Each structure stands twice: as structure tokens, then as C-alpha cells.
Amino acid sequence: MRKTVLSPLLALMLTAVSVGAFADAPRVAKLVAPFEIKGTDPTLSGDIFLKMSIVETLINADAAGKPLPGLASSWKVSDDGLTWRFILRSGVTFHDGSPLTADSVVNALEVARSQPGLLDKAPITAIRAEKGEVVIALSQPFTPLLGLLTENRAQILAPASYNTEHKVVQVIGSGPYRLTSLQAPQKLTVSRYDGYWGDKPAIEQASYMSAGRAETRALMAESGDADMVFNLDPASRARLKKNPQLTLLAVSIPRTVLVKVNAGHPLLNDVRVRQALSLAIDREGIARAILRYPAAAGQLFPLSVAQWHNASLAPLTTDTARARELLAQLGWQPGADGILQREGKPFSLTLTTYPDRPELPLIAAAIQQQLREIGVQLTINSTNSGEIALKHHDGSMELGLVARNFALTPDPLGTLLQDYPPQGGDWGAMNWSDATFNHTLAQLVRGSNPQDSDAERQQLTRILQTELPTIPVAWYQQTAAVSSRLSGAALDPFERTFGLEKMRWRE
Numbered sequence: 044m045r046k047t048v049l050s051p052l053l054a055l056m057l058t059a060v061s062v063g064a065f066a067d068a069p070r071v072a073k074l075v076a077p078f079e080i081k082g083t084d085p086t087l088s089g090d091i092f093l094k095m096s097i098v099e100t101l102i103n104a105d106a107a108g109k110p111l112p113g114l115a116s117s118w119k120v121s122d123d124g125l126t127w128r129f130i131l132r133s134g135v136t137f138h139d140g141s142p143l144t145a146d147s148v149v150n151a152l153e154v155a156r157s158q159p160g161l162l163d164k165a166p167i168t169a170i171r172a173e174k175g176e177v178v179i180a181l182s183q184p185f186t187p188l189l190g191l192l193t194e195n196r197a198q199i200l201a202p203a204s205y206n207t208e209h210k211v212v213q214v215i216g217s218g219p220y221r222l223t224s225l226q227a228p229q230k231l232t233v234s235r236y237d238g239y240w241g242d243k244p245a246i247e248q249a250s251y252m253s254a255g256r257a258e259t260r261a262l263m264a265e266s267g268d269a270d271m272v273f274n275l276d277p278a279s280r281a282r283l284k285k286n287p288q289l290t291l292l293a294v295s296i297p298r299t300v301l302v303k304v305n306a307g308h309p310l311l312n313d314v315r316v317r318q319a320l321s322l323a324i325d326r327e328g329i330a331r332a333i334l335r336y337p338a339a340a341g342q343l344f345p346l347s348v349a350q351w352h353n354a355s356l357a358p359l360t361t362d363t364a365r366a367r368e369l370l371a372q373l374g375w376q377p378g379a380d381g382i383l384q385r386e387g388k389p390f391s392l393t394l395t396t397y398p399d400r401p402e403l404p405l406i407a408a409a410i411q412q413q414l415r416e417i418g419v420q421l422t423i424n425s426t427n428s429g430e431i432a433l434k435h436h437d438g439s440m441e442l443g444l445v446a447r448n449f450a451l452t453p454d455p456l457g458t459l460l461q462d463y464p465p466q467g468g469d470w471g472a473m474n475w476s477d478a479t480f481n482h483t484l485a486q487l488v489r490g491s492n493p494q495d496s497d498a499e500r501q502q503l504t505r506i507l508q509t510e511l512p513t514i515p516v517a518w519y520q521q522t523a524a525v526s527s528r529l530s531g532a533a534l535d536p537f538e539r540t541f542g543l544e545k546m547r548w549r550e
Contacts, residue, residue, distance in 0.1 A: 098216030108453030124184030145172035189454030231313035257401030307474025383418035448510035
């Protein structure tokens with residue numbers, strides 16, 4: 044085949060044409076994180092659409108978790124706590140040009156509460172439009188309602204987003220950016236919505252890409268193929284910190300690495316076993332060697348969740364001798380290979396985790412070795428995060444290592460309702476229930492005695508610390524690497540937004 048050779052003059056002309064064609068094209072801010080886009084359904088990928096500022100919720104939250112106006116400019120509640128009225132912000136349009144109305148909000152919330160999530164846990168009897176306001180009626184007082192309305196699955200979409208079966212077939216939000224392309228499960232692109240009701244963002248176009256491997260994300264930051272990369276592993280953080288073209292960000296967030304326990308499993312149904320597993324875990328060692336920041340979880344809620352962090356609790360500690368003693372009380376004795384045996388069967392379990400958060404497989408390997416010290420044989424199953432929920436529902440889960448976000452709503456009470464109801468939750472308890480816990484949680488939700496709220500929270504955290512339906516391991520930091528091309532980047536402790544609308548290009 045004959046090779047075509049361009050003359051120097053022709054090559055120069057083509058280059059000039061190319062440069063001219065793209066000189067005015069807006070720069071694209073490229074954001075990368077490990078989370079896949081699982082489609083248009085908000086129950087599956089609503090967090091990505093919210094983080095990319097495509098959609099909005101009725102209520103927002105500040106950095107301390109206090110409710111702020113969102114698409115609702117204000118709200119009021121009746122004296123009996125049974126009726127909430129939300130006054131909508133005026134002048135808001137969706138990305139298809141249709142106006143935000145009380146009817147469109149009611150439709151979106153009704154669809155949201157018909158799906159699994161948090162809003163379906165609220166005792167709502169009706170959501171209706173009344174004189175341009177959105178009215179939510181309750182069967183009983185429900186203190187977490189505002190928090191539930193901040194959650195990504197309660198996002199408000201335009202009526203045209205839904206088909207006749209109320210399924211989301213296209214994401215038409217009201218945020219400062221509109222969705223321009225969606226290539227699930229890996230990528231989406233957005234452009235600035237010039238009809239936005241609020242402040243106009245400086246960045247015109249952006250993209251989001253899912254990259255599962257931490258090493259890949261770090262390389263994209265180093266090479267300049269990404270402008271902001273989230274969820275860095277410790278080794279990459281140490282390396283990227285030395286790069287003058289990057290700035291590293293970190294913030295403590297209300298997220299806890301924990302072991303989800305199938306408390307109905309024959310090997311795990313006695314609380315002494317769960318306590319023994321907890322005593323075998325060297326949290327300080329994991330924090331020091333793997334996470335490389337002070338992160339050992341002495342209880343479920345970190346200090347950043349001030350109302351729920353119970354200072355009166357004795358912190359979870361490591362005591363392998365006590366762990367062996369508890370298991371011996373149940374008839375477990377070491378075999379020739381050091382693995383505990385009872386009635387001829389080994390103490391053997393499978394720990395399921397996922398690499399979306401790169402530290403989890405490393406923590407799983409550390410726990411595997413630490414449990415081996417007390418004679419428990421652990422097999423690690425590193426798979427995709429969706430397997431946690433699937434194994435919960437089909438009953439095959441034994442142990443699961445997860446990073447649970449307690450900032451789904453600004454008050455973790457909404458997450459507790461999802462994770463620790465009598466029937467259990469995908470990311471929380473499994474085959475565990477406690478009558479006192481259930482009663483106390485119900486009292487706190489109703490707000491029957493506001494002066495007792497602190498005591499009720501302490502009671503709940505004390506039961507979780509004793510019963511260990513989930514075993515806390517480490518508290519969390521969110522991390523990111525930001526290109527020197529960008530200014531204004533910051534991390535949201537509640538992980539509701541990537542903050543794209545506050546960023547700008549450096550000159």
C-alpha cells in the first residue's frame with residue numbers, strides 16, 4: 044500500500060483549519076470516580092445525577108447537616124406534626140423548558156416513595172398540590188422528613204422524564220447542568236443550563252467517568268486525562284502528593300467501614316461469636332498500615348456525627364485472648380491446623396466485599412489474617428457492590444465488608460430506619476432484631492418527647508455496640524486529586540455534590 048505524504052505547506056494549512064475549528068470549543072472538566080452509572084433510575088444512580096448537579100431536591104443541607112432551602116424556598120409544619128407545607132421557589136424550569144410546579148413535584152415524590160429507598164419508610168398518607176404548594180400528610184409525627192427529602196432518590200424530575208408506567212426513561216432535572224449524553228455504565232456528559240434559576244456556573248461543559256481501579260484513576264490524574272479524581276488509595280495519595288500539578292483534598296465524612304453480619308447464620312447467631320470477631324480485629328493496625336490516617340472505629344458513628352457519637356461507650360478494642368475464650372465457651376476448639384472445630388466441622392466463613400472503594404479488599408485481607416489468629420478461616424469474595432444487596436435478599440450472605448454512608452440524609456436517623464428495621468436492611472442488619480431497639484427507634488422518629496432525644500440516641504448506640512449486628516472497623520475520609528487547571532474545588536462531607544458549579548478554570 045502506497046503511503047500518502049503531505050507537503051509541509053498542506054500540513055500547516057490542515058493544522059490551521061483544525062485549530063480554528065476547535066479554538067472556540069469550551070473546555071471540558073473531566074471528573075472520575077469509581078461508581079458505575081447503572082441507568083436512569085434514581086434508585087440505582089440518583090447519587091451520580093445529584094453529584095453532577097443535574098438534578099435537585101426539595102431540601103438541601105449545609106456542611107453541618109442543617110436543612111436549607113432547595114427547590115422549596117421555605118416550609119412549615121402543623122402544630123400536631125402531621126401536615127407539612129412546602130412553598131416552591133419561583134422561576135424554576137426543568138431542562139426541557141417546562142416549569143417547576145406543585146403537580147410536577149408531587150408526581151416525582153410519589154414515584155420516589157413507590158420505590159425502595161428512604162422515602163418509602165416515612166408514614167406518608169398523601170402528597171398533594173394545594174394552591175401552588177406541596178402538602179405532605181403523615182399518619183404520625185415523623186422528625187426525619189426534611190432529611191429524607193434531601194436524599195438523592197427524592198430528586199425532582201420533569202414530568203417528561205417518566206413513561207406511562209412511571210419509570211424514569213430520561214433524566215430531565217432542574218440543576219445548573221443538563222445531561223447531554225449517557226453511556227451507562229461508564230460515562231455521562233453535561234453542559235451548563237443557561238436557564239438555571241440560581242447562580243450561573245463558570246464551567247460550561249463537564250464529563251463524569253467511572254473507573255473501577257484506583258490505580259487507573261491515579262494515573263488519569265497524573266497524566267492530565269482527568270481534572271478531578273475521587274477515592275484515592277493510600278499508596279496513590281502518597282505518590283500524587285508530590286506532584287506539583289495536583290492538589291490533594293481530604294475531608295472526614297459520616298461513613299464507616301463495617302462488617303455486615305448474618306446474625307441468623309448457624310455460626311453467627313450467638314452474640315458471643317460476633318463479639319469474638321470484633322475483638323480479633325486490630326482497628327489501629329488497619330488504620331495505620333492501610334488507611335494511613337487516624338481512623339480506628341471505636342463505635343459505629345464517628346465524631347463527625349456529633350449527635351450520634353456516644354462518648355459514654357467503652358470503645359471497641361482488640362483482645363484475641365478474650366475472643367478465643369468466648370468461642371471456647373461455645374464448644375469451639377483448635378484443630379491440628381489451628382482452625383477451630385466443633386462437631387467435626389471447621390469455623391469457616393466467606394467475607395464478601397467490593398473494590399469500588401480501593402481500601403476495602405486490603406482491609407478484607409487484613410481481617411482475614413487477624414481472624415486466622417483466633418482460629419477462624421475466612422475466604423474473601425471480592426465482587427461488585429451490588430452483590431451485597433443480592434446476597435442479603437437471597438440469604439446467602441455470611442459476612443460483608445462495606446463502607447456505609449450515614450450521610451444519605453443529614454441526620455443518620457433516616458439511614459438507621461433503612462438499615463436496622465426488624466426485617467433488616469441491605470447495608471445493615473441481617474436476621475437481627477431487638478425489641479428495645481425497635482421501640483426506642485420508633486419513639487425517636489415520632490419525636491414524642493424531644494427532651495428525651497439524646498437519651499434515646501444513646502440507648503440505640505449502646506444496643507448496637509453490645510449486639511454487634513454490624514461490626515465497626517474504621518471511620519472514613521473522602522479524598523480527591525485536583526488538577527492545577529481548576530480552582531474552587533472542595534469536598535462535600537455529605538457527598539451530595541462534586542461541587543462542579545463552584546469550580547472555574549485558572550487563567
